[in-house]
Every structure is written in C-alpha cells, then in structure tokens.
Amino acid sequence: MTNTLSTIVNIAAYKFIALDELPRRRRELKSLCSRLSLKGTILLSTEGLNLFLAGSRGSIDEFLVEVRSDPAFADLKTKDSYSDRQPFNRLLVRLKREIIAFGVEGIEPAKNPSPKLSAKELKKWLDEGRPLTLLDTRNDYEVQLGTFENAVDLDIDHFRHFPEAIKQLPPETRERPVVMFCTGGIRCEKAGPLMEREGFKEVFQLDGGILKYFEECGGDHYDGECFVFDQRVALDPNLEETATTQCFACQAPLNAADQQAETYVLGEHCPHCYEEFLAKHRATIEQRQMQLAEFAKVLPGSVPYDHIRPLNIPKRFDQATLLDTLDGLHPHMGRDQWKDFCERGFITFEDHEKREHPVDPQRIVRAGQRYNRHVPAMVEPAVNADIRILHEDDAIVVLSKPAPLPMHSGGRFHRNTVNFFLDEVYAPQKLRFVHRLDANTTGVVVCARTKAIARNLQVQFEAGTVEKSYLVRAQGHIAEDQFTSTTSIGRDTVQAGLRLPDPDGQHARTEFKVLERCDDGTGNLTTLLEAKPITGRTNQIRIHLWELGHPVCGDPGYLPDKKLGRTQTLGVGEPPLCLHAVRLSFVHPETGEPFLAEASMPGWSNSQHVP
Template identity: 50%
Template sequence: MTSATAQQTESRILNIAAYKFVQLDNLQQRRETLKALCDNLGLRGTILLSPEGINLFLAGGPNEVEQFLGTLRSDPAFANLETKDSYSTTQPFRRMLVRLKKEIIAFGIDGIAPEERTSPKLPAQELRKWLDEGRPVRLLDVRNDYEFELGTFAGAEQLDIEHFREFPKAIEKLPEDAKQVPLVMFCTGGIRCEKAGPLMERAGFQEVYQLDGGILKYFEECGDAHYNGSCFVFDGRVALDPQLQPTGNILCFVCQAVLSEAEFNSDKFKIGKSCPKCYKTPQEQHQQRVATRASQLRELAATQPGCTPYTGIRRMHVPRKLAGLPLIEFLTQWHPPTPRQAWLDWIAQGRILQMSSRYDVLGVATAETLVKEGECFEQQLPDTIEPAINPLIDLLYEDQSLVVVNKPAPLPVHPSGRYNRNSLTSLLAPLYPNESLRIAHRLDAATSGVVVLCRKYQASRFVQPQFAAQTVEKQYVAQVHGHPAWDSMQCDAPISAKPSAAGGRKIDSAGQSAATEFHVLRRLPDGTSLLKVTPLSGRTHQIRLHACHLGHPLVGDALYPSGDVTAESNQLRSSELSSELSSGSQAPPTQTLRLHAASITLQHPDTRSPIVFTAPMPAWAERA
C-alpha cells in the first residue's frame, strides 16, 4: 500500500478502493465474517461479493484499515489484493454494507470471465510516457455521462452512456478504423475495464489496453498530467482532484448530478427536491406526472384484468316495494331474466350471503329468509371472466379537479352487466388512490371519445349540472349508411322515456323532447357518409336513434339498424371475439359502432371559464 505523507498528517480517515476477480464460494459465510470484522474495526463503506469476486470501498482509521486488509489477505483468494488509497478529514460513508450480487460489476454479457483472462494492463507511468511522446493512441472513457462531465484525459472519447450496461451497444457506434489502432480504456478504479476489454477484443478491436488501477491510480502516481478536471468517486466526497483531495462538489440527491459551487448556489437548487440540472417548472412537472400516469394506465389496461378468472361479487339492496318477501321471491323480481331455478341452485350452494351495512358477512341466506328494506345480499360468482375490451385509453388532461380521457371502444365507463374490472373507472381507480373519481356524463361502451371525470365532490357538483342543464357543447363524428340528400339537417323527434325489453328507445310523440343537428362532412365511395353531429339535448341513444329515424343508421349499430341492413352485419359477433382471444391475438377488439365523441366544451369548476377537451379521431374516421 502506498500513501501520501502530507495527507496523512492532515487527515485521519484512510479511504481504500479495491477489487479482484476470483471464483468465490460460501458467499453467505464470507458476508457474515466480513460484516463482523468491519463492525468491530469501526469501518464504513460497501463490500460486494459475488461468485466472480469482490469489490470494496471502505473508510476508517489507518490502523483499522490496515488490520482489515491483513485479515482479508490472509485468505488465499485475496492474498495479492491491491488497493487505491486516499485520505480525508471526514468519514465519507454513512454505514457499513456487505452485499451479495450476481456480478460485482453489472454487465449482462455471458462468456466474459476476467478471473480467467482480461486485456493487457498498462501501468499509469507507461500511459503518461506514451502521452508525453505523442504516441498515436485512442483514449476511451468507459464511465457514465455524469462522471465524464467532471473530468477526463485530454482528447479522450466518450460513449454517451448513462449506465455501464449500455456499454456493449455503445461500442457498436465506434468507427471501424478505431479497431486498427492502439486503444487505452479507463475508468475510476479499473474494474469496469476488466470486462470491457475482453468484449472489445471479441468485437474485433486489435490492440486493447486497460489503464491499470484506473484514474485513481494514475492520480496517485502521475498527478494531473494530461488530465483535465476531477474524478467522480462513489462516496460522500463526490469527486477527487488529481491530488486525491475532495473538490467540494455536491451531489444532487434527486438526479445524482454533480454540482459546482455556482449550481449549488442557484435558486433552482432545493435540497432533496431539485438542482439546476433536473429542475422543472410547475408546468413541466405537471406534464411529467400526466405522461407517467398515462403510461401506467395503458400498461394496466393492456393486462385486461377482468379476463383473468376471479370470484365476482354482485350486491343486491332490497327496495321498499320488495320488502317482506321471501328471499327467493325478492331475487326473481329483482332480476327477472335469471331463471328461478338458477337462484335456488345458487342459494343451495351457499353463494347468496346476507351482509351487514358495512358489507361484513352475517351468514348464508336461505330461500325462505324474509328480506327487509335496505338490507343487502351478496351473490358470489366464482370463475368470473369478463369480455375483452379495447385497452388503448389516452389520458387527455388532468388537473386538481378533472381527469379527461379518450375512451376507446368497446369499453364501458363504469361496472355494469358482465363488466367490472374491465371498465374505465375500475382501471383508473389504482392510479388515483384515496380518490373517488365521479363520472360527469354518460358515454356508451360502444362509443369512443371524450369522457370527463371529477376528482373532487365540489367539482362534480359544478360540472354534472352543466350536463343535466344541457349547457355543455358536444361534438360527435359518426359514419352512417347511405348518402343523405341533405347537407345539414336537424332532427327534433321526441324519444321514449322508458327503455324497451331489448334495452333500446324509440321515437314516441308522447316522449321527451330531443334535438340533434347533422352535417355531412364526406360522402364515401362505399355507400356510407361521415357526419358531424351536435346533440342539442342529452337523451339516451339520441344520436343513434335520430340517425336511424332519418333513414341513415350508424354503421355498426345492431340496436337501431335500417330495414336493409341486418343486425348480423353490424355487430361484433361473439364468435369472432372468442376467436381473437383463443388465438392469443394482442390486437384489442375493434370498434364496431362508428360513433366518436370528438369534443366537449364546459365551464371549468375552478376557473369558471370555458375549456375545450378534444379527442383524436379513431382510425375508421381518419380513413373515411
């Protein structure tokens, strides 16, 4: 071990860095032994152990460090371990860690075994001699970007990498003629070059050397000759100058960037929050949050959580008109489409539970149980599998009060029928924990486009009444059958207030008033037309029903087809969907109903000013 006498007299902490590639076994036992030894000696730092060797950074009193090295070198595996030494006035490490790793330096390339063979090592003094003589040689800095920025050898090339794992790809970008001249690579202490050298030789580089001991050893023997700046170190000192003394640089705890004194004194430096290199304006921070949330939403929706079998739950609350009936009578009247025998079978199987007001299980219900007003029963539905959805949800806008998405189709907005986990609100819920998003308006599962949700109760109290009062401006795009004889048309046909047995509505002279404006955008060669649609009221299925009433039903509308367009040709057949799923296709179900909510204009709950939300056109509208 070498040392600087002047440093020893001024400093009391000895810092050592060392590594050795050697095959190791009994890693857990070695870990426990080394941890106990360091704790007893009062040393701090990090030791990495792996089957390929050891890598360590330690600091403590000189005598204690020497005692540690004496004990370590008594193990034949580490008998010739060499260290790089420097001194400091303070302890640069906060604690002592001994960790087990797959590799002591992460690389991810098989077949590289430095303990068996590595590239020739060039001593520090020899490199200086080459540089003094002006010998033709390429200097390659294999360190990360932020290390390179602090300092490097004059004329050295950088690979523009953020992590050493990127090194294998980065060398592919080096010019072909670089393989024909002597190349000297270097890093902080030499360990990265142990793996980088053999890889470069494998890639065809003819004469590869690694700086023995890295930059720190060069500083120790040659000072600042041919070197500009300082060297980043992985401890509290942050960076060392060529005299192996701390430079006073500061590390940003957020982005890990090394800061100068001027950057430290910048208004953009906030301890633990930002520095001039990672500072973002409030608007940029907001955009980043939205982008992150949008990515998370796409990833979650792509898993189609409802398509994985699970035990579904259906909660049934007893209304006043059905109170006092036996449970079986309540169930058959509560949901008439379900056969009475099916309810009896579920009751016999113990799948109908009586619940408390807090939804705790009170017991298994019987068919004769008399139900009470407000009472809750829960049906257990094992092996529930929901229909597939289109998961390509876009997050259009987000602030403290609103969330706005471009909903694809098919995708229900909220749990209903066969959909629960595969619904928009269920997919959004994990991304907004401790919040209860409130839907501001309706949009059918088969319709794509803008959906507005409120993050706060106060916001919903301001936004939802706008939809109820029909003061919100909505624009749709629709593809309809036929070529209308008119360019613009308003339909004022009243719509029935109650649904039919099939769930649809009808034109009813005694129904609710409704008005829809239609404007032809394009008449298409396939016999269909693209329309801009403006609903002036908000009745259920209004656009679909009015379009059909005018003789131009929407393409893909099985509920309101025209006389010469069969329902079969307009609907997504369940057999087709099943085929998609069974084939393992990654493509989502396609939108069949050609109706898209293109934009919504409303008064923002915070600013009380108009705000417009616009959704990109779906593929069918862009192709039209």
C-alpha cells in the first residue's frame, strides 16, 4: 500500500546465506549508504544479512540495484512502508555473530528452512476456520500493541527465551499445524527449525511476517498495531504510522491510553516502568536523607572555625573614616568594639595581589571598596537541621524546612544553614532557591537544579501564578470565618529590621480562612487558619495578622498590643513560630504539568499541642 504523499521509503530485508569477507562487505555497504544519504541499521554475520533502511525513493532503488548485483543477494526481497520523516537518527553497519540473536547452536535456516505460508494463504486458512495454532514469536511489549486473533502469546521479553518458552506449550500443540509469525519473518526463520527439532510435527512460518500480511491482506483477523524498531514505533494495517510512542526510560511502546495515564511523564516514566521508577526515586531520596542526617550529627557551624565576613563600602560612606563607616553600618556593635577589632587586626584590606593587610580605624574609605572582618573561633547557635526531602527530579528539589534554621548565610549563621547543608549533600551541583522562608518558618521550599529552571520558576512567582498556602496559629479568637487583608506594607525596615503597615507602602493581599478556634481551658485562646498570600511581601502574613490584633503565636518580632520585639532566629527549644508553608502549586518547568508540593502538618497544628 503506497502512500504517495510520503517522501521517505522504509525497507526491511534479510537473507540467511553463508557469507565471508565481512569487513570488506561492511566497508562497501557503509560507503554506499553514506553516498546515498540512507540511515538505519545493517547487520552482517557469517549466517547472512539483516537490514532496516530509510531514504528517498531514488536512493533506495539505487541501493537495491547495487546490492542485488552481488549474486549472494540477487533475490533479496524487501518489505516497504512509507513515512513523512526519517525514522532513523543515523547509519549503523555492524558485524555480529548472528543477524538475529537466538543463542541456539546448530540452527541453520539457510540449509534447513521451515515451510513458508504466504499472507494470502494464511488469510484463507483463517477465513475457513481451519484448526491451527497461531504462535506469536515476538517479545511481550510488541504483543501488547497488537497480534492476530486467538494467537498464542509466549510472554517472553527477549527472543533468546523462545526455546524455553515452547517447552511449556500444551502437548497437543505438537500434533497440529503451527503457524509462527513475527514482524518481518526473520525470527521465525530460526524458530521454525528449532520447533521441528523439538518434535513439533507441522510448522509453518508466515512469509514476510506481519508487515507483509498488512501489505497484502490489510487488518483481517488482526487486532491492533504492529511494533517496528524505529522512531515510528508502530504501524497500522495500512502501514501508516500511528500515534503510539515509546517510553524514553524503559523503551516500552505506549498507546493512546498509556499516554493519558497519570503515571506517564514524558522523559521520565510510563505505566510500564512507573513502579521501578518509584523504587529508584525512593532509594535516591533515602540516600540523600541519610547523608543529611549524617552531616547534621555534628552541626558544622557549632564547631569553632575562623570566619571571614566581607564588608562592602556603600556610596553614602565615600570619603568617611573606616571607624565611622563600620559604626554607621553596624551601630549595634558599638564604636569601641569596632576600634578594638581594627587594632587587633581583625579588619583587613586586600591589595591587588590578594594579600591582606590590617588597617587603621582612621583610614579614609572609598565607595565600592571591600574590607574583611575576621571572626576567629566562631561558633554559631544551634539549629534544627532535620531537613526532609519531599521530591527530586532532574529539574527541581523540594524540601520541608525545619525551624529554627536560616536558609542563607548571614548574621550569626553561615554554616548552620539550609544552603550549606545542601551544598555538601548535592555537591558538585549547587541548588538554587527560587523563594525563601524565614529562619523561624517551616514548610515547603523549592530549589532549582539549573539557572534556567530557577528563572522559569521565579517568573511564575513574580507573575503571581504560584499558589501558596500556609498554616498559621494566631493569638485570640478571630470572629470572621473568612476574611482578606489588603494592608499595604512599608518598603523600609524600622525597629530591629521589622517592616510595618504603611498606607503608602507596597500593595499586599492575604486571604484567610479559619480552620479551628481553640481554648486550652486556661484562657489561652488561639485560632488555626489557612493563609493564602496573593502577593509576596516580606513578613506579609505576620504583619497582616499583627495589624488585625491577632499576632502569630511564637512570633518574636510582632507582639501583642501592637508592640515590636526582635527579629533574631529563635533558639532550639523555644516555643516555635506557628507559621508553616504547607503547600505550593506551580507549573513544572520541564513537564509543563501542574505540580503540587506539600509538607506534612506541624505538631502545633493539633489543638492538643498548642504551644
């Protein structure tokens, strides 16, 4: 059945014949195919030739004329089909021990072939209802796509398993006609002589296989498609390419239903290999989790180490003294403390050769210069390092962050941070945070494996298409079951680095829903809420609840009665900040499918464990 609209001709051919001079034949065939721009696979062995090639009609015809000029292949027959694209990526011409792997000694199809049954004769037998056994010699994944009606499936995953499989056939099979078939006939060439040797009395092979049957008889008595070993994956009885594709991971053919299944993710897994994928995925995460736990046995920042902090000079301190600059940048340290640091050589300046020199506190600084502050034998506060990996793939890693635990280096923390832990466990790869949680906040954190993936996700956050859901426990009973806060938030920090509501500040919107109102019987009233920040301002949920008179339980910065506290990271063992990023929903940057990241509920979400 010729498709005149298609431009690529696909041919399959084989011949069992004793061959010699294989290296020469390989060179000549490779040169011929390259000259004609043909792609595909040619296998040569001492037992014959097996080929699958594709190219233009003119190139295929010229190739066949040249090959058939060799007396060994003068009668070479082909099975033709057509496609709109080249189904092969490259040309391979290989020397093999067998042109079809079987692994059984003494089988010589060229000398002792089984009788062949033409496609039209088989159709006639099937039309008549003649008693026979139709035996499918193909692999299980091929049979899944289609086979002849009432055919026997040997359930093998490689042709090498055929010899053992036929031993399991019912004894009566040996007494009646058996018609074997495969894609193009080559497997039956070897299977037939073996079956005769094993005592099957009347064995036929379908001449030209399923493809020849399609060409001459269409789809009569056949149910489904035929798997082919190229990028087309499967052909229908009209020898047209179907919508069937192939799993990148396990190579299984995937029909339309497979491609619609939830367990199919392009490039990762399909319904046939999903369980294996899950097992490997779990093993990878378990290994990472063990590495994190091992690394956290002794917190890296809690072991004394010498630390260097960069001090960059901003424009406003250009031409000021170093002492005035340091005191202006970090007034909480005290002027005398900074002077002492300078005199003890803890403040240095690098020359152009990267050599460090102590500096006088009265030195005049220039904007853009960088100085170093040396902190000898630094010991960081303890943290909760129980980081949990929720998901990872080739694009993203999703974590559940504990608290207290800063994400980035800064202030009193440089090694006891999420970033430092991940750098150790995922080295040499450096994960990129696409959003952040405060040190005292727990829950879902999404990391990107590459800069491009990070940018993709950041664009989603900036566009407001990422759905964020937090669990929060607030002080007091909130009357409304559902409410929205649109209080604007100031751009600048005030006391202790905290931001405040500001009518001229940045627009902010948070939607709240009351989940439970709790009373512990001692007058301690709290409300458990779901909070959905539509915008993403710093401390947004905490500020909105504080402004409403219901600060978050455990918040060290936003206190009852509109008072402000401190912004420092809480200590291990202190009552927690009851704010938990419970889920994030976004479009996966590689698959383009919706992705939901969800963390387990914290202990304080239970009314029996209100801190």
